[in-house]
Amino acid sequence: MLSSFPWLTTIGLIPLVGALVVMLLPGRGASRLVALVTSLITLAVAVLATMQFQPGAAEQFQLVERVPWIPQWGVSYALGVDGMALAMILMAAILVPICLLAAWNDVPEGGRREKAYFAWMLVLETMMVGVFASIDVFLFYVFFEAMLLPVYFLIGSYGGAGRTRAAIKFLLFSLAGGLIMLVAVIAVFFVGPRGPEGYLIGNLTNLTMAPMTENLLFLGFFIAFAVKAPMWPVHTWLPEAATEARPATAVLLVGVLDKVGTYGMIRFCLQMFPNASQWATPVIIVLALISILYGAAAAIGSRDMMRLIAYTSVSHFGFIVLGIFALTSVSQAGSILYMVNHGFSTAALFLIAGMLVARGGSKYVGDYGGWQRVTPVLAGSFLVAGLSGLAMPGMGSFVSEFLVMMGTFQRYPVAAVISSVGIILAAVYVLVLYKRVFTGPQPGTMVLEVDGVVSHTDDLEEAHQLESAQGDSGAHAARRRRLDVLDLDGREKLVVAPLIALFLVLGCYPKPVLDVINPAVEKTLQYVGVADPAPAVGAANGSTK
Known part of the structure; x- marks a missing residue:
């Protein structure tokens, strides 16, 4: 459905203009406020665009914008959203102002350094909107690679002591995956339909190609998405990047950017290469299970809080990929909902842990203990966020994880049973972390x-x-030094409160989100050519139907 107003371009353009204004501001200290106001305007426009979306429409994409760009190559500036893309854009639009507010004191006030910090975050928002809204494969690749630049500078210029190594490792892994995908993108031009809109995703479905060709093209896209996701064994850039980045940067990196990997698996791998997707499914299921168990085990063994949270995301992304390639409507709906819930719960964990580190001066778990006695609101907020991370009933992550496992059980019961071990390990790493950091004698006591x-x-x-x-x-x-610290202040409570409210609301009433994403799931499975397994119903005589 073509839109009479360029909603998606507007959503992406506002933060880019805001970034330019921030860099040109003549005064001191205004960049933070301008960036925050810009992100709130972006969120408001994203909400207005959502109101134009019709979940039951026959078209796959809505709010479509199409303008020829490089017609000789079949490239067009084409944007559009289905329920999945809309959910990702809304999640990004919600998280950016929260992250900007959380990053209020990350950089000393005034000067070009502060301006650049907040400008890069706004530029990153533009890239995130572009990558989720692109329905032209070449345009998607442009945004996919362009995202690397703001993230590289946010980590490399504003991160911790190991920021240079972490930024370079992130860049090298991402570029390697991106270059492999570029080869596949170029090859798609030759196997797809020629014409001024040859790269439109709608024109690249149901293509006839040799099985070997389809398998190789699938791998070209999948490897890039697996690096971005991140999946084991190409995940090693994430713990370093998340540990050295500022908490707000880590949230956008893990909470939003990494979703591009799992989003791409659904949008491009399944839709463009359905036969190859089924061919690769058994191996991908195994890799997803390893990611679940390895990420959880590595989190249990981590002494650095930020690294621990990063490893939990490796485990969570394993669940998401498992649900995607279980190829059932329930598991895929759960995976998309999982992407949304993971974004909010992980954001809360990273940001609250960052508030704790700012007070305690250390990222190491062993340097803490008894903090619930001096910062009860911070401790309570961390506990609620942790319970969401371990998929406690009543939290949004519980609904999504339950759907993933239930849908996976329909087709791969053994894989579903093995993945359940990850739930037990999640309880261990969250509750043990809370016990070590927040319980025990009051800080300052000699143990x-x-x-x-x-x-x-x-x-x-x-x-x-x-x-x-x-x-x-x-x-x-x-020895623990005596501490005279304050609990969460008003700004920090304003950061945490909407995140907790979001995953509580999504845990109690996920229906509006599921109503939006379910049609996208149905269309994806139609492209792949699979149907949900028929349930086995026991008859009175013991037979099944």
Whole structure:
């Protein structure tokens, strides 16, 4: 359905114009406010565009815009959304102002450094809208690669001590995957229909090609998306990037950008190469299960909070990919809903952990303990976000994870059972993390361990005397400096509150989102040419139908 107003171009153009205004501001300290207002305007326009969307429409894409770009190559500036793309754009539009508010004090006020920081975040929003709205394969690739630039500078210029290595590793992995996909994109031109709109996704479905050709093209796209997702074993860039990035950058990286990988698997791998998708499914299911279990196990063993949260996302993306390639309507709807819920719950975890690190001065779990006594609101917020991360009933992630597992069980019951181990491991890494960081004696207390007996004291002299008397015979005092910290302030509560509200609402009433994404799922499965397995119904005589 062609739109009379260019809604999608407008949504993408507003933050780009805002970024330019931020860089040209003559004063000091105004860049943060201008960036925040720009992102809120973008969100408002995205909501208005959503109101124009009709979930029951016959067309696959709505709000369509098409303008010839490079007609000799079949490239056009073509934008459009189905329910899945619309959900991704809305998620990005919601998360960007939250991240900007969370990043309020990340960079010292004034100067070009502050302006560039907030301008890059707005540029990144433009790229995210473009990549989800593109319905021309070549245009999608342009946005897919262009996203790397703002992320590289946000990590490399504003991250932690290891930011340079993390930024370069992110860039190299992403470029390698992107170059492989570029070869496939070029090859699509020769196997697809020639014409000024030859790269439109609608013109690249139901193509007739040799099985080997289709398999190779599928792999070209899938490898790039697996790197972006990230899936095991091409995930290793993520823990470093998320650990060294600012929390707000980590949210946009893991909460939104990584969804481009799983989004691309549905939009391009399944729709353009249906036979190859079924051919590769058994291997991809195995890789998804390894991602689930490996990511969870690595999270349990992590001492760095940010790295731990990053590894949980590797596990969560394993669930998403599992649901995509289980090829049932229930599992795919669960996967798309999982992408949305994961964006909000992981955003809460990263941002709240960042608030904790800003107070405690360390990312290491062992440097904390007892913080619920001094920051009860922060501790409670982290607990709720953690419960969402482990898919507690009542949270949005529970609904999506349940749908993924139920839909997977319809076709691959063994894989569904194995994936359930990831749920148990999720409870371990979330609850153990909370216990180590927030429970125990109040920060500042000396924790004494003598011959296996643990006690606590506030008397530093007593601890020193005990250590001196025991020598190497088994006495140990773990010192925690005394802290005089404040709980979440008004700005931080404004950051956390909408995220918690979102995954609580989606946990109690996901129907509006499912109503939007279900038609997209049905069309995808039609392109692949698969139907849901017929349920086995036990008859009175023990037979099945």
